[in-house]
Amino acid sequence: RKYFRRQIAITNEHGSWVFLISPMLIGLFAGGSFSIGTTAFIGAALSLFLMRQPVSIMVKAYSGRRSRSDLPAARFWTVIYGGICSILALNLILNGFGFVLLLAIPGLPIFIWHLYLISKREERRKIGIEIVGSGVLALSATGAYWVSLSHPAQVGWWLWGLSWFQSAASIVYAYLRLEQRTWVEIPSIRSRLQAGNRALLNTSFNLVTVLILSAVKILPTFLAVPYGVQWLETIWGTTIGPAIGQKPTKIGIRQLVVSTIFTIIFILTWKF
Numbered sequence: 001r002k003y004f005r006r007q008i009a010i011t012n013e014h015g016s017w018v019f020l021i022s023p024m025l026i027g028l029f030a031g032g033s034f035s036i037g038t039t040a041f042i043g044a045a046l047s048l049f050l051m052r053q054p055v056s057i058m059v060k061a062y063s064g065r066r067s068r069s070d071l072p073a074a075r076f077w078t079v080i081y082g083g084i085c086s087i088l089a090l091n092l093i094l095n096g097f098g099f100v101l102l103l104a105i106p107g108l109p110i111f112i113w114h115l116y117l118i119s120k121r122e123e124r125r126k127i128g129i130e131i132v133g134s135g136v137l138a139l140s141a142t143g144a145y146w147v148s149l150s151h152p153a154q155v156g157w158w159l160w161g162l163s164w165f166q167s168a169a170s171i172v173y174a175y176l177r178l179e180q181r182t183w184v185e186i187p188s189i190r191s192r193l194q195a196g197n198r199a200l201l202n203t204s205f206n207l208v209t210v211l212i213l214s215a216v217k218i219l220p221t222f223l224a225v226p227y228g229v230q231w232l233e234t235i236w237g238t239t240i241g242p243a244i245g246q247k248p249t250k251i252g253i254r255q256l257v258v259s260t261i262f263t264i265i266f267i268l269t270w271k272f
Contacts, residue, residue: 003076011053015174015252019134020049022263023141023163029267030141030159031148040091041100041147045140047085048104052111054078056118063119092147099152100143107136127175134167158219162210166230166262169202170255173234177251180242189239196238203231222272226265233258 011017024045028038054077060066061074089101110132117123141163142156176199186192193200207227213219237243243251 003073005070005073008054008057008070008073009050009077011050015256016137018170018256018259019137019167020045020140022166022259023138023159024144025263026163026266026270027141027144027146027156027159028148030155030270031145033148033150035147037092037095037097037147037150038144040088040095041097041143044085044088044092045143047081047088048107049137051078051081051085052114054081056115059115059118063121065118065121096150097147100146103139103143106139110136125175127171130171131168134171135164138163138167162219162223162266165206165209166227166259169199169206169230169234170259172202173199173230173237174251174255175199176234177237177243177246177255178248180237180244181246181248181251183242183244186242186244192238192242196234199234200238203227203234207231220270220272222269223266225269226262229262229265230258 024042028034054074057066057070057074058078061068061070092098092100110129114123114129114133117126117129123129138160141159145156145159146152176196179195187195207224210219210224210227214221214223
């Protein structure tokens with residue numbers, strides 16, 4: 001009971017899972033090869049992701065935001081996840097995949113910044129750090145692709161950027177939906193468009209950029225289709241179906257469905 005506490009062992013930010021798993025699946029299926037190295041990479045990435053929660057709890061406890069009685073469990077799970085990650089990282093090195101570990105370097109300063117904000121009680125509703133953090137998680141697409149090919153390839157960086165495009169648009173749209181839920185009534189269409197301006201710009205930029213890159217044969221022909229899904233969802237959520245009075249859980253589930261559809265269609269269209 002002292003150590004096995006779910007709220008410390010597992011992150012309560014359920015929406016953040018998709019920002020890791022979606023890019024990882026995209027990288028794995030784009031690479032098209034599964035091996036022991038692939039399994040080790042997935043395990044190491046998940047361990048690093050899970051370790052964020054107990055480390056954050058420790059920072060909160062030391063800064064007075066939580067009871068120090070949480071420290072034993074937080075330390076326990078930090079050691080568990082850190083140990084698993086270290087073993088799997090060693091496995092990757094011994095099997096010739098050590099190059100993929102370099103992708104963890106950009107995440108360290110971002111994580112330190114996040115912990116600093118936690119210590120100052122300033123981490124909530126920081127859209128900037130969430131977008132930057134999703135960019136770090138999107139590196140799982142690059143890593144999964146590289147491990148599948150057994151060498152670093154330039155295409156892995158394209159997969160990272162494309163995954164980050166979607167993650168950033170999803171975060172901006174989620175903030176719009178959370179803002180909408182506080183509205184008392186549906187405002188004028190002009191006000192709705194003003195509120196959704198940033199979300200619409202993000203999804204439109206993603207869609208147009210991928211359309212252009214596909215037209216000049218840099219990206220697969222139909223890759224704009226998955227980005228069209230988020231674009232249509234954003235138009236609908238901005239103009240027709242604002243989330244007035246909706247619970248955050250319902251908003252999150254809907255966006256999870258959209259992100260799942262995006263991932264499936266991306267994987268399918270990448271091959272054409």
